[in-house]
Amino acid sequence: MKKMKDIMNAITEPDLSAQQAMENHLNSLTKPLGSLGRLEDLAIQLAGITGRTQPVIDPAAVIVMAADHGVSAEGVSAFPTEVTRQMVSNFISGGAAINVLARSAAASVQIVDIGVQGEFNLPGLISRKIRFGTNNMLHGPAMSMDEAVAAIEAGIDIAQDAIRKGAKLLALGEMGIGNTTASSALLAVLGQIPVEQAVGLGTGISQEMRQHKARVISKAIERNQPNPSDPVDVLAKIGGLEIAGLAGVVLGAAAMRIPVLVDGFISAIAAMIAVKLSPLAVHYLIASHESVEPGHALVNRLLGLQPLLNLNLRLGEGSGTAIALPIVRAAVRIAKEMATFDQAGVSGSLDGSVSGENQTLDDSGQTISMIPSPTYSIETPYFIETRHEFDQGQKAGVYQAIHTRRDIRTFIRQPIEEEKLRRILDAAHHAPSVGFMQPWNFIVVRSNPIKQQLHEIVAKEVQVAGQYFEGKRAELYPKLKVQGILEAPITICFTCDPTRDGAHVLGRNTLPETDVHSVVCAIENLWLAARAEGLGAGWVSFYKKQDVRKILHIPPHIDPVGLISIGYTHAFQERPVLETVGWGKRYSLDELIFTDRWGNH
Structure with a gap:
């Protein structure tokens, strides 16, 4: 070993x-x-x-x-x-x-x-x-x-x-x-x-x-x-x-x-x-x-x-x-063996290309470049940056949602207004996605019997996960509440369809997992919007994907990326619960910033 x-x-x-x-x-x-x-x-x-x-x-x-x-x-x-x-x-x-x-x-x-x-x-x-x-x-x-x-x-x-x-x-x-x-x-x-x-x-x-x-x-x-x-x-x-x-x-x-x-x-x-x-x-x-x-x-x-x-x-x-x-x-x-432009005495184009690409012929048969030239207005010199900042109140709201968002596990039995639910789902739907493929679907679970099935598969995996912690975390783990599916009025399953928009998606050829990343962006959008609306959201990550597929009748090629329980809660804690109970602490930002290469602070 x-x-x-x-x-x-x-x-x-x-x-x-x-x-x-x-x-x-x-x-x-x-x-x-x-x-x-x-x-x-x-x-x-x-x-x-x-x-x-x-x-x-x-x-x-x-x-x-x-x-x-x-x-x-x-x-x-x-x-x-x-x-x-x-x-x-x-x-x-x-x-x-x-x-x-x-x-x-x-x-x-x-x-x-x-x-x-x-x-x-x-x-x-x-x-x-x-x-x-x-x-x-x-x-x-x-x-x-x-x-x-x-x-x-x-x-x-x-x-x-x-x-x-x-x-x-x-x-x-x-x-x-x-x-x-x-x-x-x-x-x-x-x-x-x-x-x-x-x-x-x-x-x-x-x-x-x-x-x-x-x-x-x-x-x-x-x-x-x-x-x-x-x-x-x-x-x-x-x-x-x-x-x-x-x-x-x-x-x-x-x-x-x-x-x-x-x-x-x-x-x-x-x-x-x-x-x-x-x-x-x-x-x-x-x-x-x-x-x-x-x-x-x-x-x-x-x-x-x-x-x-x-x-x-x-x-x-x-x-x-x-x-x-x-x-x-x-x-x-x-x-190793191909010549550079300088070695071969070949003139390169502005973008490093030679013949063919980004070129065409004018009416007299002369080759002209098709590389677009930048245009600048006389009134606005090119070196003056146009700012599109929010005003101070708007910025404060955005940062407040980010810094006060919490992973909520305890919910009160109060239904979510339909128009509010629609707004936060719309926020999720406006997430950025690779190649604009929008690979997500949102399965809104309201049925108590289905919630019970989801709760059972999650509870099983929670029990299995507990055996892998040692020391202080082994003592803390049984005391943690890690999901609230039965309490929350709804749980949303975010799915990813890797086939949406065809086999070749702009920007996904070299990083195939970016479709899943897009769905995570949708989850983050919804989570922040929910906080702004006074709703708590809890990300449930203890489950086997095949179990969720079976319960929610999800096709085999569709990936259930996340279960998010949503509802009103008694309070949003000042600090994350895992930090409060001593499970871990937030790293300082300066520890995590490198310059130009890994490890270079």
Whole structure:
């Protein structure tokens, strides 16, 4: 455990100065600004990872972790368990798809036995076996917590050893019959999404088998009760050894500032576990592709990763990484080998572009710039800023709402006037949203039976959460009132529809989670408007999303972002309750302000 924690603590932010230097360099090259799209994004990311304006990613190594899964005994795969062992032999002999693709991509392949059933005597196989496959998670935990940690730490060792031997990029691969079942289970719990949405056809099972697979996963989750806030607990109860090992590879690489090329669904789940353990690790990930497994797109979205390719792959082994590796190399070579405007003697346009873009021909056939020129009135010189401030009374009201807003848990039984409710919902609806997509809906819950159902699922999760606090907070927790659904006249469920406005939303391509951020802006608008109207609002965050979806009949693709209970209250406390009772204190603003870079006060 100490090794894992030390590695997690060693992972740092990308080098922002190197990223800025790379961006400046790319903007000086003989091309229109941003015209190489994702290649430029990749070059900037690699500069931040490596801290170099000329990043090096070769030699590249594909690390394939192999292990067996006890749950495969439930008939969840199209192939028998012994195929894992047979494929390991195939990898070592060089006859598998990853061997062929890695040779074409000039990458080495390392095969690691971290949990295959049976012993091997194969030259070149790296043996880090934790145990002979996992237990059947349908009947109990797949492995112990100690075994899960040992597998993660084995992955850390493998990554560090590869890097010490010269690897500058690590790619993830896996082999294990039954591992899409474990990965779907992990996604359902860690991503808080319905099992049906997380389960795909894996290695090629039928729809009937897929439904059986979903039932097995649901029963395993119910039996083991993994804690979504503890990724190691989830991994131990319903995960796999090779998944744990790959999570360790991600952590080990990130700690040594080495980029990680992620393959398909299983390796993406491993990357998600690494990010749950150490959020900064996400900056070191590059998604090679998006497979046909439905869970893969969900994981990429949860991680905020944009895949380089979509070739309808569903093989695993690291195959997608080997195919994508030349694209990553192209990004590096563009930054290193392409001439700048000065070097090539090419005249750049005002916005850094050359021919074609932002240009047209006038009536005489001469090229003219279409870059709009700024216009200034004679009466108002351009250097005089136009102010649009509120008057003093209006400003005081805005700041009063901000500073006196509280998370209210106790309500009086007085109904909310309909016109007042309409006003605060209208305030929510006027929140800013990425690409003006307005992804929100507001489910206003007035029904007492439905409130009772929501109360019950929240109370259950409140009880579960209590066991994770220690010391003073363990004493305080049972005394806290953390929700008032039954008392409040209404509770509003704020939802996010990621499909609204089509597949391509302005401003969401590189940060897919901005649609959820938009919904949070709507919640904040409503909360401030409610305070101005004398209404208390309490944000309830103890629930499983699939439970809320079931109670409120929310479609599977819609995300229930927040439950907000609203009503009149006896008083708005001078200070937040958690501060008053000694749970925590507000940081000073000066502690939280950095200048130009992280940590620079």
